[in-house]
Amino acid sequence: MLITVALAIAFVGFLILFWLTPIGVPTLKRLGRGEMSPDLRFRYGPEETYRLLGVYGPAGVAHWRRMLMLDMIFPGIYAALFAMLASAWADWIGAGPAWRVVAVGAPILAGASDYVENVLLLGILRALPQRVPGAVIAASRFTSAKFIFSHLTLAVPLLHWGATRMGWPV
Numbered sequence: 705m706l707i708t709v710a711l712a713i714a715f716v717g718f719l720i721l722f723w724l725t726p727i728g729v730p731t732l733k734r735l736g737r738g739e740m741s742p743d744l745r746f747r748y749g750p751e752e753t754y755r756l757l758g759v760y761g762p763a764g765v766a767h768w769r770r771m772l773m774l775d776m777i778f779p780g781i782y783a784a785l786f787a788m789l790a791s792a793w794a795d796w797i798g799a800g801p802a803w804r805v806v807a808v809g810a811p812i813l814a815g816a817s818d819y820v821e822n823v824l825l826l827g828i829l830r831a832l833p834q835r836v837p838g839a840v841i842a843a844s845r846f847t848s849a850k851f852i853f854s855h856l857t858l859a860v861p862l863l864h865w866g867a868t869r870m871g872w873p874v
Contacts (some may be wrong), residue, residue: 735764783815814853
């Protein structure tokens with residue numbers, strides 16, 4: 705229980721840091737003239753990514769690099785927190801093995817996708833001014849996977865509830 709509370713506090717702390725302070729998204733969004741960074745979009749391509757990096761300029765690229773470095777900690781925190789909560793949920797409701805695997809696996813896959821995305825995006829920034837469109841496409845796919853698995857993490861209990869209400873075997 706203590707580990708779960710510590711992870712929850714760290715999770716909220718990172719959310720505050722990323723979303724409510726000048727260290728995070730507000731500054732990057734301002735530097736991008738209101739546009740969100742690629743890792744906060746479901747999908748993005750090389751042209752729009754490099755156009756945005758041009759809008760960011762050196763200060764925005766440096767800021768995003770610092771955010772991505774901080775984001776090398778966050779996925780481990782949220783993946784561990786939500787996997788632990790999913791495991792507790794599965795125990796609490798007596799979920800079958802398939803539900804347990806999906807419930808615990810989804811946040812772990814979200815975090816793993818986030819790490820690969822971050823490594824690829826850091827490589828893209830490191831390569832500047834050279835363009836590596838294949839890396840942008842790969843990063844975008846891992847960003848999409850991050851979003852899908854993150855949403856699945858939240859959807860599994862609702863899907864389970866719906867399945868039980870419909871009388872399906874769970």
